[in-house]
Amino acid sequence: MKHTSLIKKLSVVLAAAMLMGMTACGGTEKPSEASTETVTEAATENVTESATEAGTVSGDDVIIEPLPKPYYEHSELEDVTAISDNKFSCKYEGVSHEFILYLPDTDRCVPVVLMLHGYGESAEKFRDTSHFEEDALPEGYAVCYVTGAPNPYDATSSNGWNSGIAADGNDDVAFLFALTDYLRLNYNIDDEKLYAVGFSNGAFMIHRLAVEAGYMFTGLVSVAGKMPESIWEKRDLPDSTYTNFFQVTGSKDDVVPLNSSGTAKYAKDPAIEDVISYWVERAGIENPPEESWYNTKSLLSKYQKGRSTVIWNLLIDGGRHSWPDEKIIKININKLILEFFNEIV
Secondary structure, three states: OOOOOHHHHOOHHHHHHHHOOOEOOEOOOOOOHHHHHHHHHHHHOOOOHHHHHHOOEEOOOOEEOOOOOOHHHOOOOEEEEEOOOOEEEEEEOOEEEEEEEEOOOOOOOEEEEEEEOOOOOOHHHHHHHHOHHHHHHHHOOEEEEEOOEOOOOOOOOOOEOOOOOOOOOOOHHHHHHHHHHHHHHHOEEEEEEEEEEEEOHHHHHHHHHHHHHHHHOOEEEEEOOOOOHHHHOOOOOOOOOOOEEEEEEEOOOOOOOOOOOOHHHHOOOOOHHHHHHHHHHHOOOOOOOEEEEEOOOEEEEEEEEOOOEEEEEEEEOOOOOOOOOHHHHOOOHHHHHHHHHHHOO
16 A cells, blocks of 8 residues: 655645755754744644645645544654663653664665564563564664553553553643654664554554554554454544554463453453454455465465555464464564565565
């Protein structure tokens, strides 16, 4: 699936900043507040109510389109502070986060992969578990491990992501948008190649991103993740979106509802097979999947429409609710995820 250009995705202010000489990869130079204000005013003068309703507004050099919620509602990342060479602290709307950024050794624009940890964990923990950067950097991908935050309405909660299971919580969709804005503006990040990988609670968040913000991502990967019922109920709303998607599930995962194991029968969240079938149908993929067997029992199903729309589903025989261990399952999950990314145009 090809995505809209950055000008069409970003807010008027960011589009104005692009017009002030920033490259398509972001850049290290930010325009001055005065220059940004001037261009923003010039651009917004062309935005009329009738044109906005029509869907496209033309200025002299910029096209401004109504932006899908919740994208245009997010604020800027605050108080970004270097803790070490590649570790940073930051805040979003007063909520503290950390992130660890790894960049490949190149001057070219590079894609970036956000890594979202499981509940109660952190950026460091997910890095030490997955070591995704070790495989991704040689392939030319930047990798950003991100630490979530406790639920402000639950004093007993730990670091996690507001995947939509709880009624209230942190605005993590907006936070991740703010973080990607920061990365694009300050590093050589390719504006058209944004990916995210999540595990467990981080993978629940991946499902929320797919429905509410899929237009922002080139590809999303859920490892041991389910789609919360509240997000499933939003899937057909007019402003719902989708993107290329890769689901990884263990056949003995007791958290992700499965028709194959019978656990979906007693779950309020949808069976993961139904979620995959929904994405395949919505993408308009009519061809049967290309199937590959690992160790005779683990099955990878590739649903694809050329290389523009890619839906993969891996069912790991005997796998449980954990990050897949190559020594046990005989599958290098990092390399398979990168293969999925590389398959997408």
